[in-house]
Amino acid sequence: MKILLIGYGKMGQTIGALAQQRGHEIAGIVDLHASQASIADFSPATADVAVEFTHPDSAFANVQACLRQGLPVVCGSTGWLHHFEEAKALTEEVQGSLFYASNYSVGVNLFFHFNEYIAAKMNQFGGYDVAVREIHHTHKIDQPSGTALTTAEGILRHFPAKSTWRNAPAETPAELAIISERAGEAVGTHIVTYTSDVDTLELKHEAHSREGFALGALLAAEWLPGRQGVFGMKELLDL
C-alpha cells in the first residue's frame, strides 16, 4: 500500500519505519518542518491511505483535508475530539473513510475492554471508589491523555456512582479523578484503581515503546481502504 504520513515526529517516524518493514511504500510525508508537501498534493491516485499523528490543534484540519481529497484517513492525534461530531458529519457528506483511536495498541484496547467489564462488576458488588491515573513523557501537550479519557468514559458508562470526571483529585464522590503525571520519557502508562475499606484492585497498561501504537495504526491503515464510514479499534479487533 502507498501510505501518506501526516506528522513526522515520534509516531510518524516509528510508523514509517514499520510500514516499510511490512512492505508498504511511503507515498509522501506532510510535516510542519520535515517536509514542504501538503495534503492537497495527494489524491487516491497517489496514496491509498493517510496516517495522521500531529498535534491537537492541527488534527481536525488535517482530517478534513484528507476527507476532501478522497483519502481514507487513520488519525491518532489526541486532544481534538470536541470536533469529532463535525468530522463524522463530513465523513458522511463526502462518503469518506475515517478511523480514529485514542490509543492504537492492541494491549490498550484489551485494557479498555476489561476496564468496562470491571466497572460493571464493581458497580454490581459495590463498596469501591475508583480513580484513573496516566503517566506520560514531559513533551506531551494534551492533558488528560486521550487514552485516560476513553478509560474514564468506559467507567462512567458502567459505574453510575460516578457521573463526571475531573482532571485532579475528586472534590465530590460523584467525580471520577483522572490524575495526570508527566515524567521524563515515559511512553504511556494508564492505571485504574478500585479501593475499598478492605482491599485494592488495579488494572494497568504500561507501554514499553511506541511500536505497539505504530503496529495498531498500520493494522487500521491496512483495514480501512474500501470501507466507508467512521471506525475504531472495536470494529477492527472485533471487541
Ligand SMILES: NC(=O)C1=CN([C@@H]2O[C@H](COP(=O)(O)OP(=O)(O)OC[C@H]3O[C@@H](n4cnc5c(N)ncnc54)[C@H](OP(=O)(O)O)[C@@H]3O)[C@@H](O)[C@H]2O)C=CC1
Ligand atoms: N492514538 C495513539 O495510539 C497515539 C496517539 N498519539 C498522539 O499523536 C500525536 C503525535 O504524537 P507524537 O508523534 O508523539 O508527537 P511529536 O510532537 O513527536 O510529532 C508530531 C509531529 O507533527 C508535526 N506537526 C504539527 N502540526 C502539524 C501540521 N499541522 N501538519 C503536519 N505536521 C504537523 C510536528 O512538527 P513540529 O515538531 O515541527 O511541530 C511533529 O513533527 C499526539 O496528539 C499524541 O497524543 C501518540 C502516540 C500514540
Ligand SMILES: O=C(O)C1=N[C@H](C(=O)O)C[C@H](O)C1
Ligand atoms: O502523546 C503520547 O505519547 C500518547 N498519546 C496517546 C494518548 O493521549 O492517550 C496515546 C499514548 O498514551 C501515547
